[in-house]
Amino acid sequence: MSYNWNWGIFWEASPEGVGTYLTMLLMGLRWTVATALLAWVVALVFGSIVGVMRTLPGRTIGIVASAYVEFFRNIPLLVQLFLWYFVLPELLPQAAGMWLKQLPNAPFWTGAIGVGLYMSARIAEQLRAGIKSLPRGQAMAGTALGLTTVQTYRYVLLPMAYRIIMPPLTSEFLNTIKNTSVALTIGLMELTARARAMQEFSFQVFEAFTAATLLYLALNAIVVFGMRRLEKAVAVPGYIAGK
Amino acid sequence: MPMIEINAVSKWYGPQFQVLKDCTTAIEKGEVVVVCGPSGSGKSTLIKCVNALEPFQAGTIRVDGINLADPSTDLPKLRARIGMVFQHFELFPHLKITENLCLAQEKVLGRSRDEAMSRAMSLLDRVGLREHAHKFPGQLSGGQQQRVAIARALAMDPIAMLFDEPTSALDPEMITEVLDVMVELAREGMTMMVVTHEMGFARKVAHRVIFMDKGEIIEDRPKDEFFGTPRSERAQIFLSKILAH
Ligand SMILES: Nc1ncnc2c1ncn2[C@@H]1O[C@H](COP(=O)(O)OP(=O)(O)O)[C@@H](O)[C@H]1O
Numbered sequence: 001m002s003y004n005w006n007w008g009i010f011w012e013a014s015p016e017g018v019g020t021y022l023t024m025l026l027m028g029l030r031w032t033v034a035t036a037l038l039a040w041v042v043a044l045v046f047g048s049i050v051g052v053m054r055t056l057p058g059r060t061i062g063i064v065a066s067a068y069v070e071f072f073r074n075i076p077l078l079v080q081l082f083l084w085y086f087v088l089p090e091l092l093p094q095a096a097g098m099w100l101k102q103l104p105n106a107p108f109w110t111g112a113i114g115v116g117l118y119m120s121a122r123i124a125e126q127l128r129a130g131i132k133s134l135p136r137g138q139a140m141a142g143t144a145l146g147l148t149t150v151q152t153y154r155y156v157l158l159p160m161a162y163r164i165i166m167p168p169l170t171s172e173f174l175n176t177i178k179n180t181s182v183a184l185t186i187g188l189m190e191l192t193a194r195a196r197a198m199q200e201f202s203f204q205v206f207e208a209f210t211a212a213t214l215l216y217l218a219l220n221a222i223v224v225f226g227m228r229r230l231e232k233a234v235a236v237p238g239y240i241a242g243k
Numbered sequence: 244m245p246m247i248e249i250n251a252v253s254k255w256y257g258p259q260f261q262v263l264k265d266c267t268t269a270i271e272k273g274e275v276v277v278v279c280g281p282s283g284s285g286k287s288t289l290i291k292c293v294n295a296l297e298p299f300q301a302g303t304i305r306v307d308g309i310n311l312a313d314p315s316t317d318l319p320k321l322r323a324r325i326g327m328v329f330q331h332f333e334l335f336p337h338l339k340i341t342e343n344l345c346l347a348q349e350k351v352l353g354r355s356r357d358e359a360m361s362r363a364m365s366l367l368d369r370v371g372l373r374e375h376a377h378k379f380p381g382q383l384s385g386g387q388q389q390r391v392a393i394a395r396a397l398a399m400d401p402i403a404m405l406f407d408e409p410t411s412a413l414d415p416e417m418i419t420e421v422l423d424v425m426v427e428l429a430r431e432g433m434t435m436m437v438v439t440h441e442m443g444f445a446r447k448v449a450h451r452v453i454f455m456d457k458g459e460i461i462e463d464r465p466k467d468e469f470f471g472t473p474r475s476e477r478a479q480i481f482l483s484k485i486l487a488h
């Protein structure tokens with residue numbers, strides 16, 4: 001194989017006109033981070049609501065919540081993004097559809113919210129498992145003290161459930177970051193898209209994807225480190241899981 | 244008017260299994276009633292019905308004259324006035340002991356932090372745990388946790404206390420410290436409904452003993468009568484079994 005290694009490529013001017021190939025990749029990283037963060041917030045908010053709904057006694061609420069989970073979990077992420085990006089605007093009333101299509105940074109908003117909703121189904125399942133793993137007596141004790149259902153969740157069940165699911169949440173956060181790369185298919189110029197662009201313009205495919213890989217790894221390392229710190233910070237003294 | 248009035252209560256789990264069968268009894272203000280019976284006889288279910296933690300399909304329960312089944316009854320408000328102590332303590336593990344005692348005082352009764360805290364500290368004093376106030380539940384022994392749980396219930400200034408086998412998850416050497424707190428409470432005139440197999444406790448402070456079997460109240464009699472000559476064969480067999488060890 002005759003491949004011309006050129007690690008200096010990163011300092012060469014990019015065809016985008018501003019900056020080098022390195023700045024081009026870093027711009028991509030910025031979009032990846034922004035998309036992942038927004039997606040994570042969406043995933044946590046919707047995942048928490050749906051996860052709690054799945055633990056409530058009401059039958060209708062439970063059915064709605066599990067339909068939500070099945071829908072977002074079982075349709076491939078790629079298809080979901082296409083649905084939101086290409087199909088949804090056509091289904092909406094014309095004005096709303098136009099507004100969506102012309103939204104500045106539409107791939108970003110669609111990508112972030114789409115990945116977020118996809119991930120929310122998984123968060124919902126994690127949270128449901130976390131709540132279910134608590135002794136039944138915990139909710140009873142809250143209720144017996146006169147707390148309302150909302151208060152029991154807010155002050156008794158959720159603080160422990162979130163602590164318990166911290167390790168799986170970390171890996172869902174990492175999945176969220178990885179999944180943002182799918183948004184390149186709807187035109188989001190995130191890290192993977194930029195690495196591909198770099199490869200197409202410079203033919204330095206190995207350098208481009210090595211750099212992208214390292215940047216993803218660095219991002220993951222930061223998340224893992226941060227989540228570990230958080231886990232330690234909220235650890236409950238004397239608490240032994242399963243007791 | 245009795246403090247707790249249970250009238251012809253029946254409860255089913257599913258269409259087949261009747262867990263409570265036409266249970267009727269009443270507990271007067273200041274009365275201490277011990278509920279005993281074989282495992283699975285419905286004791287926990289009955290006691291949970293009293294503060295509406297479990298729904299029931301037939302009969303009525305009134306607490307302090309308030310009908311639980313009345314749609315206008317504010318259940319959280321009513322439950323806040325009935326203390327409950329569980330077999331497995333059910334302290335909130337992520338909250339310090341003080342926070343365990345303050346949470347419902349503040350969120351349900353609307354007490355200020357200072358008010359709640361001073362009530363909490365005086366109750367911790369009373370159960371002998373003041374020096375543990377700033378620990379977490381997981382850092383206490385079972386007996387200490389159960390005393391905290393009793394203090395947490397008392398912090399709400401309840402009109403009655405329900406206990407569901409408060410000592411049966413404890414190592415033997417810790418049972419006394421919990422029973423002592425309960426005996427003191429009984430002697431102060433607290434209305435108590437206590438599911439327990441601690442017949443020593445029953446003999447010491449109970450006014451009445453209820454014996455349940457298979458969802459039915461088989462005996463409901465003054466303590467002395469119950470320990471003297473329980474009428475039913477089932478109660479006699481049960482008593483001889485638990486008094487044997
Ligand atoms: N949620 C439930 N669903 C179905 N059966 C239950 C449920 N809770 C308790 N039971 C059954 O009801 C019966 C009475 O239970 P319980 O009141 O806990 O008895 P006890 O406290 O006297 O040991 C038992 O046979 C138990 O298996």
Ligand SMILES: [Mg+2]
Nearest residue numbers: 286287288408
């Ligand atoms: Mg029981």
